Amino acid sequence: MSRGLFILFEGCDRSGKTTQSTRLVQALKDMGIKAKLVKFPDRTTAIGKMIDGYLTQKSQLSDQAIHLLFSANRWEAMNQMRADLESGITLVVDRYAFSGVAFSAAKRLDFKWCKSPDVGLIAPDRVFFMDIHPDDAAKRDGYGEEIYEKREFQLDVRAKFFSMMDKSWAIIDAMKDVDLIHRQILLLTKKALQAQEAEPVPIAKLWT
Ligand code: DGP
Ligand code: NA
Ligand code: NA
Numbered sequence: 617m618s619r620g621l622f623i624l625f626e627g628c629d630r631s632g633k634t635t636q637s638t639r640l641v642q643a644l645k646d647m648g649i650k651a652k653l654v655k656f657p658d659r660t661t662a663i664g665k666m667i668d669g670y671l672t673q674k675s676q677l678s679d680q681a682i683h684l685l686f687s688a689n690r691w692e693a694m695n696q697m698r699a700d701l702e703s704g705i706t707l708v709v710d711r712y713a714f715s716g717v718a719f720s721a722a723k724r725l726d727f728k729w730c731k732s733p734d735v736g737l738i739a740p741d742r743v744f745f746m747d748i749h750p751d752d753a754a755k756r757d758g759y760g761e762e763i764y765e766k767r768e769f770q771l772d773v774r775a776k777f778f779s780m781m782d783k784s785w786a787i788i789d790a791m792k793d794v795d796l797i798h799r800q801i802l803l804l805t806k807k808a809l810q811a812q813e814a815e816p817v818p819i820a821k822l823w824t
Contacts, residue, residue: 618816620650620706621808622697622738626714626777627746628770629762630753631790632797636746637710639798640805644706649809652700655710656690663689671762683720687733690716697738701819706809713737713822714780719764722772731823739820741784742808744801745777748790 623640625633637653644651659668663685669675670682677685690713700707713734720730750770759765764773781787786804788797 617704618813619819620701620704621742621805621812622701622707622709622740622819623805623808624709624712624714624740624743625746626711626718626743627790628748628750628753628774628777629765630756630759631746631748632794633710633746635794636744636788636797636801637708640801641708643798643802644708644805650703650705651708652705653708653710654693654697656693656712656715657686658689658693661689661692663692671764673763679720679723679725683716683725683730684733686716686719687713690734690737694738698819701738709740712740714743714777717780718773718776721776722769735821735823737822739822741812741817741820742804743781743785744804745781745785745787746790747774747787750774752791 625637627633634655637655641651641653657667657671658664666675666677667682667685667689670677670685697707713731716734717727717730721727750767753759753770754765754767764770788800790797792800
């Protein structure tokens with residue numbers, strides 16, 4: 617049995633990642649493919665609760681401390697994610713280490729320093745970047761409730777994401793119709809699954 621794929625959604629806030637990742641998992645399951653949704657930050661763990669307190673502005677933490685907590689929140693999920701991939705489950709992940717670097721580097725923390733705690737995490741096989749201009753994102757429901765939802769900052773975050781892209785990334789126009797985006801993403805995911813079937817690639821690690 618072949619391993620599952622690690623499909624990642626990244627993007628600025630309110631770009632539709634949660635909607636699209638949820639729909640993708642459902643579509644894969646409907647096709648009889650084992651799939652699971654994973655969301656970062658995972659606010660349910662002890663570390664995740666500290667992150668939630670920071671994001672909702674109930675507590676304060678230094679830029680470095682929150683950066684390391686976000687990374688730890690990914691590391692604490694690694695064993696389960698590896699086990700799932702090895703057992704043939706395709707993981708659809710909503711945010712990951714690229715968010716970690718983009719958000720902290722946008723605060724002017726050193727780019728290399730930002731990457732270092734996430735070195736060695738499982739690498740995604742395919743990344744969908746939900747691209748939205750922060751001016752358009754700001755018009756969406758609930759915008760501005762959390763600490764990072766400010767225009768200038770999101771512009772910086774978007775630029776940082778662009779600086780990290782490689783050929784495993786696809787830029788998705790997040791302003792398009794929700795169903796259209798879903799079909800585009802499903803098609804790209806099917807292609808990735810077929811490619812993995814034809815020529816299996818082992819699980820890789822980040823930034824090595
Ligand atoms: P979300 O639950 O996807 O809306 O994410 C919450 C906020 O946290 C959002 O503004 C993006 C930000 N974020 C996600 N991951 C990280 C990370 O690893 N580091 C930092 N600094 N921010 C992150
Ligand atoms: Na958000
Ligand atoms: Na989201």
